[in-house]
Amino acid sequence: MDxxxxxxxxxxxxxxTRTVAEDDGWDAVGSEIVLDPAVLTPDATLGLDAFSHVxxxxxxxxxxxxxxxxxxxxxxGRRDWPLTGILAQRGRDRPNRIGVTVCHLLSAxxxxxxxxxxxxxxxxxxxxxxxxxxxFAPRGEVREPAWAREIMSAxx
Amino acid sequence: MDxxxxxxxxxxxxxxTRTVAEDDGWDAVGSEIVLDPAVLTPDATLGLDAFSHVxxxxxxxxxxxxxxxxxxxxxxGRRDWPLTGILAQRGRDRPNRIGVTVCHLLSAxxxxxxxxxxxxxxxxxxxxxxxxxxxFAPRGEVREPAWAREIMSAxx
Numbered sequence: 051m052d053x054x055x056x057x058x059x060x061x062x063x064x065x066x067t068r069t070v071a072e073d074d075g076w077d078a079v080g081s082e083i084v085l086d087p088a089v090l091t092p093d094a095t096l097g098l099d100a101f102s103h104v105x106x107x108x109x110x111x112x113x114x115x116x117x118x119x120x121x122x123x124x125x126x127g128r129r130d131w132p133l134t135g136i137l138a139q140r141g142r143d144r145p146n147r148i149g150v151t152v153c154h155l156l157s158a159x160x161x162x163x164x165x166x167x168x169x170x171x172x173x174x175x176x177x178x179x180x181x182x183x184x185x186f187a188p189r190g191e192v193r194e195p196a197w198a199r200e201i202m203s204a205x206x
Numbered sequence: 207m208d209x210x211x212x213x214x215x216x217x218x219x220x221x222x223t224r225t226v227a228e229d230d231g232w233d234a235v236g237s238e239i240v241l242d243p244a245v246l247t248p249d250a251t252l253g254l255d256a257f258s259h260v261x262x263x264x265x266x267x268x269x270x271x272x273x274x275x276x277x278x279x280x281x282x283g284r285r286d287w288p289l290t291g292i293l294a295q296r297g298r299d300r301p302n303r304i305g306v307t308v309c310h311l312l313s314a315x316x317x318x319x320x321x322x323x324x325x326x327x328x329x330x331x332x333x334x335x336x337x338x339x340x341x342f343a344p345r346g347e348v349r350e351p352a353w354a355r356e357i358m359s360a361x362x
Contacts (some may be wrong), residue, residue, distance in 0.1 A: 055208055056265060056331070058302045060357045061293075085293075091277040092351065096291035102349035104293075107263070107304055109212060121247035135239075137217075137260075137335045138314075140342070145245055146214045148263055148334045150306055152344045158294075175212070178304045179293045184348050185358025186296070188308045189323065192340050193258035197283035202341025 058069065058102055060175035061089045062161070064108065069172045071112060071142065074204040076169040083168075085161035094158035095179075099158045103182035106168055109175045110147040117143045131197040152182050167206060209223045216331035217245045218317070220264065227268060227298065230360040232325040239324075239332055245262065248316035251270045251335075255314045259338035262324055265331045266298040272341035274300045287353040308338050323362060 062085035067075075083106065084099040085094065098104070124142075136144050153167040165178065224232075230306065241250065254260070275292040282297075292300050293343035309323040319335065 055213050056267070057211050058214055059211045061301050069218065087277060090293070093278040094276060094291040095340055096278045096294060097288055097351065098294035100295065100349070100351040101354070102347060103344045105306060107306060109210075120245060120250060120260065122249040122252045132253055135250040135254060137246070137250050138252060138257065138337050139253035140336050140339065143313075144334065145217050146263075146333050148214075150261060150263060150334075150336065152260060152342065153240075156217050166333060177302050178300065178306075180296050180306065181350065182295050182344055182348065183350055183353065183354045183358060185355065185361060186308065187348075188259045189362070190310065191258060192338065192343075193256070194337070194339055195253065195256035198337065198339045199256070199341065202339060203231070206345070 058177055059089065060086065060177060062086050062176040064168065064170045064172060064174040064176060066092045066170065066172040071171055077167055077206045081165055081168045081170070083145065083163040083179065085163060087161055090161060095160065096161065098181060101155060101181040104151050104163070104165065105152050105180040105182050106153045106176060107178035108170050109119060110142040110149055111148050111175055111179060112143050113162045116145070117144055119143050120145060125197060125201055214333055215245065216242065216333060218327060218332040220324065220326045220330040222326065222328040224338045227327055230310065233323055234360045236319055237326070239319040239321060240336065244316060245357070251276060251314045251316065251319065254311065254337060257311060257337040259308050260311045261271050261306060261308050261336040261338050262332060263334035264326050265333060266303040266305055267305050267331050269298050274301055274303070275299050276301060281353060281357055306332055
Protein backbone atom coordinates (compact mmCIF):
# COMPACT_ATOMS: atom_id res chain seq x y z
CA MET A 51 0.00 0.00 0.00
CA ASP A 52 1.17 3.46 -0.94
CA UNK A 53 2.39 5.64 1.96
CA UNK A 54 -0.13 8.21 0.79
CA UNK A 55 -3.05 5.83 1.38
CA UNK A 56 -5.18 5.07 4.44
CA UNK A 57 -7.28 2.10 5.42
CA UNK A 58 -10.84 2.61 6.62
CA UNK A 59 -13.00 -0.06 8.17
CA UNK A 60 -16.78 0.30 8.13
CA UNK A 61 -18.36 0.80 11.53
CA UNK A 62 -21.64 -0.64 10.28
CA UNK A 63 -23.96 -1.30 7.36
CA UNK A 64 -27.13 0.27 5.97
CA UNK A 65 -30.19 -1.96 5.90
CA UNK A 66 -32.70 -0.43 3.52
CA THR A 67 -35.71 -1.32 1.44
CA ARG A 68 -33.99 0.01 -1.68
CA THR A 69 -31.43 -2.41 -3.11
CA VAL A 70 -30.44 -0.71 -6.38
CA ALA A 71 -29.12 2.85 -6.71
CA GLU A 72 -31.66 5.28 -8.13
CA ASP A 73 -31.53 9.06 -8.53
CA ASP A 74 -34.74 10.14 -6.82
CA GLY A 75 -37.50 9.37 -4.32
CA TRP A 76 -35.34 8.61 -1.29
CA ASP A 77 -37.95 9.53 1.30
CA ALA A 78 -39.90 6.40 0.41
CA VAL A 79 -36.95 4.27 1.57
CA GLY A 80 -37.04 2.89 5.09
CA SER A 81 -33.60 2.38 6.56
CA GLU A 82 -31.60 1.48 9.60
CA ILE A 83 -27.91 1.45 10.38
CA VAL A 84 -26.64 -1.73 11.98
CA LEU A 85 -23.37 -1.01 13.78
CA ASP A 86 -20.58 -3.57 14.01
CA PRO A 87 -19.91 -4.98 17.51
CA ALA A 88 -16.35 -5.74 16.39
CA VAL A 89 -15.74 -1.97 16.10
CA LEU A 90 -18.05 -0.34 18.64
CA THR A 91 -19.49 -1.07 22.06
CA PRO A 92 -23.22 -0.42 22.58
CA ASP A 93 -22.49 2.79 24.54
CA ALA A 94 -21.03 4.36 21.37
CA THR A 95 -24.52 5.75 20.69
CA LEU A 96 -25.19 6.92 24.26
CA GLY A 97 -27.01 10.25 24.17
CA LEU A 98 -27.48 10.24 20.40
CA ASP A 99 -31.26 10.26 20.83
CA ALA A 100 -30.98 13.83 22.16
CA PHE A 101 -30.28 14.89 18.55
CA SER A 102 -32.94 15.09 15.84
CA HIS A 103 -30.52 14.59 12.94
CA VAL A 104 -27.35 12.62 12.25
CA UNK A 105 -24.72 13.01 9.56
CA UNK A 106 -23.94 9.68 7.96
CA UNK A 107 -20.62 9.18 6.15
CA UNK A 108 -20.76 6.17 3.87
CA UNK A 109 -19.13 4.49 0.89
CA UNK A 110 -20.63 4.21 -2.59
CA UNK A 111 -19.12 0.73 -2.70
CA UNK A 112 -21.00 -0.37 -5.82
CA UNK A 113 -19.17 2.22 -7.96
CA UNK A 114 -16.25 0.53 -9.71
CA UNK A 115 -12.90 2.31 -9.83
CA UNK A 116 -12.91 2.53 -13.65
CA UNK A 117 -16.08 4.64 -13.51
CA UNK A 118 -14.68 7.25 -11.10
CA UNK A 119 -14.52 10.73 -12.61
CA UNK A 120 -11.34 12.70 -11.91
CA UNK A 121 -12.26 15.80 -13.89
CA UNK A 122 -15.58 17.23 -15.13
CA UNK A 123 -18.85 15.72 -16.34
CA UNK A 124 -22.47 16.76 -16.86
CA UNK A 125 -24.55 16.20 -13.68
CA UNK A 126 -26.74 13.14 -14.38
CA GLY A 127 -25.53 13.37 -17.98
CA ARG A 128 -27.81 16.37 -18.55
CA ARG A 129 -26.31 18.43 -21.38
CA ASP A 130 -28.73 21.26 -20.62
CA TRP A 131 -26.89 21.74 -17.32
CA PRO A 132 -23.32 23.11 -17.22
CA LEU A 133 -20.28 20.88 -17.57
CA THR A 134 -19.25 20.60 -13.92
CA GLY A 135 -16.21 19.36 -11.99
CA ILE A 136 -16.71 16.23 -9.92
CA LEU A 137 -15.95 18.25 -6.76
CA ALA A 138 -18.68 20.73 -7.72
CA GLN A 139 -21.37 18.05 -7.75
CA ARG A 140 -22.38 15.27 -5.36
CA GLY A 141 -22.49 12.31 -7.79
CA ARG A 142 -21.41 8.83 -6.70
CA ASP A 143 -18.56 8.32 -9.16
CA ARG A 144 -16.10 10.51 -7.24
CA PRO A 145 -12.59 9.83 -5.93
CA ASN A 146 -12.82 7.86 -2.66
CA ARG A 147 -16.56 7.27 -3.35
CA ILE A 148 -17.62 8.92 -0.07
CA GLY A 149 -21.19 10.09 0.53
CA VAL A 150 -22.33 12.39 3.34
CA THR A 151 -26.00 12.89 4.17
CA VAL A 152 -27.82 14.56 7.05
CA CYS A 153 -30.91 12.53 7.89
CA HIS A 154 -33.56 12.23 10.57
CA LEU A 155 -32.76 10.01 13.51
CA LEU A 156 -35.91 8.14 14.49
CA SER A 157 -34.43 5.98 17.23
CA ALA A 158 -31.05 4.97 18.62
CA UNK A 159 -30.62 1.94 20.82
CA UNK A 160 -27.25 0.31 21.30
CA UNK A 161 -25.86 -0.74 17.93
CA UNK A 162 -28.97 -0.04 15.89
CA UNK A 163 -30.12 3.31 14.52
CA UNK A 164 -33.40 3.85 12.73
CA UNK A 165 -33.22 6.77 10.28
CA UNK A 166 -35.35 8.51 7.64
CA UNK A 167 -34.11 10.31 4.55
CA UNK A 168 -30.88 8.38 4.08
CA UNK A 169 -29.96 8.14 0.39
CA UNK A 170 -28.01 4.88 0.61
CA UNK A 171 -29.00 1.44 -0.63
CA UNK A 172 -29.10 -1.83 1.29
CA UNK A 173 -25.64 -3.11 2.19
CA UNK A 174 -23.89 0.27 1.99
CA UNK A 175 -20.83 0.40 4.31
CA UNK A 176 -21.03 3.17 6.91
CA UNK A 177 -17.77 4.91 7.84
CA UNK A 178 -19.05 7.32 10.48
CA UNK A 179 -22.12 8.70 12.19
CA UNK A 180 -21.98 12.19 13.74
CA UNK A 181 -24.64 14.18 15.55
CA UNK A 182 -25.83 17.19 13.59
CA UNK A 183 -25.10 20.31 15.66
CA UNK A 184 -26.55 23.67 14.67
CA UNK A 185 -23.11 25.17 15.32
CA PHE A 186 -21.83 23.21 12.32
CA ALA A 187 -24.55 24.40 9.94
CA PRO A 188 -23.43 26.63 7.06
CA ARG A 189 -22.95 30.16 8.27
CA GLY A 190 -24.05 33.21 6.26
CA GLU A 191 -26.04 33.22 3.07
CA VAL A 192 -26.05 30.04 0.98
CA ARG A 193 -25.55 30.54 -2.76
CA GLU A 194 -25.87 27.77 -5.35
CA PRO A 195 -26.44 27.55 -9.12
CA ALA A 196 -29.91 26.91 -10.59
CA TRP A 197 -29.10 23.32 -11.67
CA ALA A 198 -28.30 22.42 -8.04
CA ARG A 199 -31.84 23.31 -6.99
CA GLU A 200 -33.32 21.60 -10.05
CA ILE A 201 -31.45 18.32 -9.44
CA MET A 202 -32.96 18.13 -5.94
CA SER A 203 -36.56 18.73 -7.02
CA ALA A 204 -37.62 15.06 -6.85
CA UNK A 205 -34.71 13.77 -4.76
CA UNK A 206 -36.53 13.28 -1.50
CA MET B 207 -5.81 -6.26 4.26
CA ASP B 208 -9.10 -7.49 5.65
CA UNK B 209 -11.91 -7.98 3.09
CA UNK B 210 -13.97 -5.66 5.25
CA UNK B 211 -11.52 -2.79 4.77
CA UNK B 212 -11.21 -0.11 2.09
CA UNK B 213 -8.32 2.03 0.95
CA UNK B 214 -8.75 5.77 0.60
CA UNK B 215 -6.27 8.08 -1.02
CA UNK B 216 -6.30 11.78 -0.18
CA UNK B 217 -7.31 14.06 -3.04
CA UNK B 218 -5.38 16.91 -1.50
CA UNK B 219 -4.00 18.58 1.60
CA UNK B 220 -5.01 21.45 3.87
CA UNK B 221 -2.56 24.34 4.07
CA UNK B 222 -3.39 26.37 7.16
CA THR B 223 -1.87 28.87 9.55
CA ARG B 224 -2.71 26.58 12.49
CA THR B 225 -0.30 23.69 12.86
CA VAL B 226 -1.40 22.12 16.15
CA ALA B 227 -4.92 20.90 16.97
CA GLU B 228 -6.83 23.21 19.31
CA ASP B 229 -10.45 23.15 20.43
CA ASP B 230 -11.57 26.68 19.63
CA GLY B 231 -11.06 29.86 17.62
CA TRP B 232 -11.09 28.32 14.14
CA ASP B 233 -12.28 31.46 12.32
CA ALA B 234 -8.89 33.04 12.92
CA VAL B 235 -7.27 30.30 10.83
CA GLY B 236 -6.59 31.06 7.17
CA SER B 237 -6.63 27.98 5.00
CA GLU B 238 -6.52 26.61 1.52
CA ILE B 239 -6.94 23.16 0.03
CA VAL B 240 -4.25 22.13 -2.39
CA LEU B 241 -5.57 19.33 -4.60
CA ASP B 242 -3.32 16.55 -5.89
CA PRO B 243 -2.68 16.55 -9.66
CA ALA B 244 -2.01 12.80 -9.42
CA VAL B 245 -5.69 12.30 -8.49
CA LEU B 246 -7.59 15.16 -10.15
CA THR B 247 -7.41 17.22 -13.31
CA PRO B 248 -7.85 21.00 -12.96
CA ASP B 249 -11.42 20.83 -14.33
CA ALA B 250 -12.46 18.82 -11.23
CA THR B 251 -13.41 22.15 -9.62
CA LEU B 252 -15.18 23.58 -12.69
CA GLY B 253 -18.28 25.48 -11.56
CA LEU B 254 -17.49 25.16 -7.87
CA ASP B 255 -17.31 28.95 -7.55
CA ALA B 256 -21.07 29.11 -8.14
CA PHE B 257 -21.46 27.72 -4.59
CA SER B 258 -20.92 29.77 -1.43
CA HIS B 259 -20.06 26.78 0.79
CA VAL B 260 -18.28 23.46 0.42
CA UNK B 261 -18.35 20.35 2.59
CA UNK B 262 -14.84 19.13 3.28
CA UNK B 263 -14.28 15.50 4.27
CA UNK B 264 -10.89 15.04 5.87
CA UNK B 265 -8.81 12.77 8.08
CA UNK B 266 -7.73 13.51 11.65
CA UNK B 267 -4.45 11.85 10.74
CA UNK B 268 -2.61 13.02 13.87
CA UNK B 269 -4.87 10.90 16.11
CA UNK B 270 -3.13 7.61 16.86
CA UNK B 271 -5.12 4.39 16.70
CA UNK B 272 -4.61 3.62 20.41
CA UNK B 273 -6.43 6.85 21.32
CA UNK B 274 -9.56 6.08 19.29
CA UNK B 275 -12.69 5.75 21.44
CA UNK B 276 -15.01 2.86 20.56
CA UNK B 277 -17.58 3.50 23.28
CA UNK B 278 -18.47 6.54 25.38
CA UNK B 279 -16.48 9.44 26.85
CA UNK B 280 -17.10 12.91 28.26
CA UNK B 281 -16.99 15.58 25.49
CA UNK B 282 -13.70 17.45 25.97
CA GLY B 283 -13.33 15.52 29.24
CA ARG B 284 -15.95 17.79 30.83
CA ARG B 285 -17.55 15.82 33.67
CA ASP B 286 -20.27 18.45 34.00
CA TRP B 287 -21.53 17.36 30.58
CA PRO B 288 -23.16 13.96 30.08
CA LEU B 289 -21.17 10.80 29.37
CA THR B 290 -21.69 10.52 25.62
CA GLY B 291 -21.11 7.90 22.94
CA ILE B 292 -18.40 8.67 20.40
CA LEU B 293 -21.06 8.65 17.62
CA ALA B 294 -23.07 11.24 19.59
CA GLN B 295 -20.22 13.76 19.58
CA ARG B 296 -17.86 15.12 16.91
CA GLY B 297 -14.50 14.59 18.64
CA ARG B 298 -11.40 13.63 16.69
CA ASP B 299 -10.66 10.30 18.37
CA ARG B 300 -13.37 8.39 16.53
CA PRO B 301 -13.25 5.19 14.47
CA ASN B 302 -11.92 6.00 10.96
CA ARG B 303 -10.91 9.49 12.21
CA ILE B 304 -13.08 11.27 9.61
CA GLY B 305 -14.03 14.93 9.96
CA VAL B 306 -16.73 16.72 7.96
CA THR B 307 -17.08 20.51 7.96
CA VAL B 308 -19.12 22.94 5.90
CA CYS B 309 -17.04 26.04 5.27
CA HIS B 310 -17.06 29.16 3.15
CA LEU B 311 -15.53 28.90 -0.28
CA LEU B 312 -13.62 32.11 -0.99
CA SER B 313 -12.16 31.13 -4.36
CA ALA B 314 -11.71 28.08 -6.55
CA UNK B 315 -9.21 27.99 -9.36
CA UNK B 316 -8.00 24.71 -10.82
CA UNK B 317 -6.42 22.62 -8.08
CA UNK B 318 -6.45 25.29 -5.37
CA UNK B 319 -9.38 26.26 -3.13
CA UNK B 320 -9.30 29.12 -0.67
CA UNK B 321 -11.69 28.55 2.25
CA UNK B 322 -12.71 30.18 5.55
CA UNK B 323 -13.96 28.40 8.64
CA UNK B 324 -12.26 25.07 8.07
CA UNK B 325 -11.38 23.39 11.39
CA UNK B 326 -8.40 21.41 10.12
CA UNK B 327 -4.72 21.98 10.79
CA UNK B 328 -1.88 22.32 8.32
CA UNK B 329 -1.09 19.08 6.52
CA UNK B 330 -4.50 17.47 7.06
CA UNK B 331 -5.31 14.96 4.28
CA UNK B 332 -8.51 15.80 2.38
CA UNK B 333 -10.67 12.88 1.21
CA UNK B 334 -13.43 14.76 -0.55
CA UNK B 335 -14.86 18.18 -1.34
CA UNK B 336 -18.56 18.51 -2.12
CA UNK B 337 -20.66 21.56 -2.95
CA UNK B 338 -23.13 22.44 -0.22
CA UNK B 339 -26.62 22.29 -1.71
CA UNK B 340 -29.59 23.64 0.21
CA UNK B 341 -31.48 20.47 -0.75
CA PHE B 342 -29.07 18.53 1.48
CA ALA B 343 -29.57 20.76 4.52
CA PRO B 344 -31.31 19.16 7.52
CA ARG B 345 -35.04 19.10 6.99
CA GLY B 346 -37.53 19.86 9.75
CA GLU B 347 -36.76 21.18 13.19
CA VAL B 348 -33.23 20.62 14.56
CA ARG B 349 -33.05 19.38 18.15
CA GLU B 350 -29.81 19.04 20.14
CA PRO B 351 -28.82 18.84 23.81
CA ALA B 352 -27.63 21.91 25.76
CA TRP B 353 -23.99 20.74 25.92
CA ALA B 354 -23.86 20.65 22.08
CA ARG B 355 -24.64 24.37 21.94
CA GLU B 356 -22.27 25.13 24.80
CA ILE B 357 -19.34 23.29 23.19
CA MET B 358 -19.69 25.47 20.07
CA SER B 359 -19.77 28.81 21.93
CA ALA B 360 -16.12 29.72 21.22
CA UNK B 361 -15.49 27.23 18.41
CA UNK B 362 -15.51 29.66 15.51
